[in-house]
Amino acid sequence: MMTKSTSRDFPQENEQEALSALLDGELTREQARQTLRRLRDDADMRARLAEYCAVGDALRGLCDGPVAPDLTLRVMHRLEREPTLLAPMRATPGRRPGLWLAAAVVVVITWGVWSRLPEQGPALPLAAHDAPPMDVQPYLAAHQDFAQAVIAPAEMQFTRVSLTESRP
Amino acid sequence: MTWAWLLAPVLALTAPARAADTLPAPEAAAWLQRISDASRRLGYEGLFVLRQGGNTQTLSVSGRPSGSNMESRLLSVDGDHREVRCNPQVSVTLVTSGSQLRLEKRLNRRHFPDLLPENAAPLVNWYNVRPSGSDRVAGRECNNVEILPRDVFRWGYVLCVDKITAFPLRAIMVNGDGQPLMQYSFAEIRLGGAPRVDRRPMPVMPDIPEAARPVAHARVEVTALPPGFSRIAAVQRQLANHAGEVEHWVFSDGLTHVSLFLEPATRPVETIRGQSRQGMINMIKRQVGDLQATVLGEAPWPTVEALATSLSPRP
Structure with missing residues (x-):
């Protein structure tokens, strides 16, 4: 039995409204969980989410600008492998599911950006890790x-040093 | 299509050659002060992502002005439950791991987005400030402001501050080559208005010892400090999961902080250097008289080394 605690009924048959309500944070926890489950299983629904992102009014700019067509798919695939990112959905009632989704997307995007940035190698020579x-x-x-x-x-990496020798 | 379109603005910021000119000192000071004021005077509520080394954390944060100070709350939403609560009188950290709850008083009330000191203008003596275009963070238009060190003794920041309020929406700590070391970035934020405030009273646990008391008699002398640094704290305190009391001294130029911990040397102390994987955190442990001195901070090695080598026992 679906609860009707929000201003919108949860539309099993109306994915547009479900997505909109999800991104607006107007679903109950169970409704949000169901919608996310549908997103995971429904490629068309994910494509529609990408369109919503392109409009740029749902995720507050995270998808602003030229959206890569496969971005949302990448995000959703990543979300599938990162179940803990959805853990906040089980948090205190009253929290906004859309907020958590946005946070999860940002985590994924941040991960993507940083993983492509040049890694700084350890400044200490390997021989010094003694x-x-x-x-x-x-x-x-x-x-x-x-x-x-x-x-x-x-x-941390540790090495024995002589301060006198290491002074510039 | 790859992540290239996402990388572009970040890489542009970190490119060695920067087209934007450094602001004259008065204008730079005004920029920094405006950013500092915004982070301490504007109510806010949101979610931000912290990327540090190989770790990513998402935290909710809220703050509201309270007289000339702020009341704020920082709460991790993944991993261990970690909460920082600050009001003008006290700042505490609560950490819940499994069934264990740890409550500690903090010696300072600041945390992101409050990064710049209350009096931010003197920073222009040690950092160059230059605008570097605009961006969009958490749905808000923002201006990039680079705060880059003039010497080897400090890391820099690239801030993206709200175009209307100058509130910091994103902060990237960068090394001397402009490579990112750590990043805060809001994913959701509501500025102004009255954020929902946790009305619960500050937790008080009677068995928690007083966090610190001032050092009565300094047992070491610091003969020289890196330019711009001064001592901002010297307290006697206990550390979590560490036996005995230590002296905790803090040195800062207003943006970069380095700690010195002094404790009795129970055996001869080897001089050991430590460095985090990406080089953001540097530390050294050495013996000074009959004390073990540990110098540690999110600061370049020259800063930690200069401080460590300037210590001498005081009669």
């Missing part, structure tokens, strides 16, 4: 009070 690992997380966490506030586990 020091045992050190637990820097307590220091890094405390440092975050004055830095980014958000900690990502740092992959």
